[in-house]
Amino acid sequence: MEVIVLPTFQSDSLSLAYEVFGTGRPVLCIHGFASSGKVNWIDTGWVETLTGAGYQAIVIDNRGHGASDKPYDPERYYPQDMARDAVRLLDHLGIERAAVLGYSMGARIAAFMAFRDEGRVACAVFGGMGINLVNGLSDGNDIIAGLRAPTLAELTHPTARQFRIFADHTKADREALAACMETSREPMARADVRRIAVPVLVAVGEADTMAGPPEALADLLPRGEAFVIPKRDHMRGTGDPRFKQAALAFLGRNFANVSLS
Secondary structure, eight states: OOOOOOOEEEETTEEEEEEEESSSEEEEEEOOTTOOHIIIIITTTHHHHHHHTTEEEEEEOOTTSTTSOOOOOGGGOOHHHHHHHHHHHHHHHTOSOEEEEEETHHHHHHHHHHHHOGGGEEEEEEETOSTHHHHOOTTHHHHHHHHHSSOGGGOOOHHHHHHHHHHHHTTOOHHHHHHHHHHHTOOOOHHHHTTOOSOEEEEEETTOTTTOOHHHHHHHSTTEEEEEETTOOTTTTTTOHHHHHHHHHHHHHHTTTSOOO
16 A cells, blocks of 8 residues: 655644645645544545635644644644644745635634734635634543543543544544643634634534534624534534535635735
């Protein structure tokens, strides 16, 4: 079996992996917790969708995930630090400004990026992240316990089981993920959300109990729009065709003609 070695860049003394697909206006894709660029964006058809629409898809493996370095120190996983990783990838590629597409934890990272480095973000899509961007994640400690449990059989908490199964399926480093979960779920202050000036699409599955309602977050954002992904929960909303259609329509309205310099 051929081993594919991804290109890397350096951020905070970590080696982080990425891939670039297609040409055109750049869309930086930031994956969710326990996932990877491949699982979140390639395997779900997002890269094909974006490149087919004439965009360049840039896929990053967040620290602790995929082919990137995986520190076990929880202090290395605050969302503002991972937002800086994303900006450094744009620097590495010589890209001044991009659209940012994030899912779940990736949406939280995108929010911190849009707040702290507004000039680098033309617009953003927050998938799988509603008002719990500011309320926080109530199941975080259960997920950590589930990742560190000796076996799946002893887990009864549904969310903990869900993420343990997902982590095992993707052959993730569960100790790195546990460290990541400790700090990456840091909420964003409501006042900071209100200062995100770029257009944002907030897309959450109708049955997604982890993200919180999209409308409440969109109402906080100065240029927020809400989209409910019909009949989808947190895991199954990622690659939904209706989510892709809504995102492409949003990019067409808010990214197709804006300056990238």
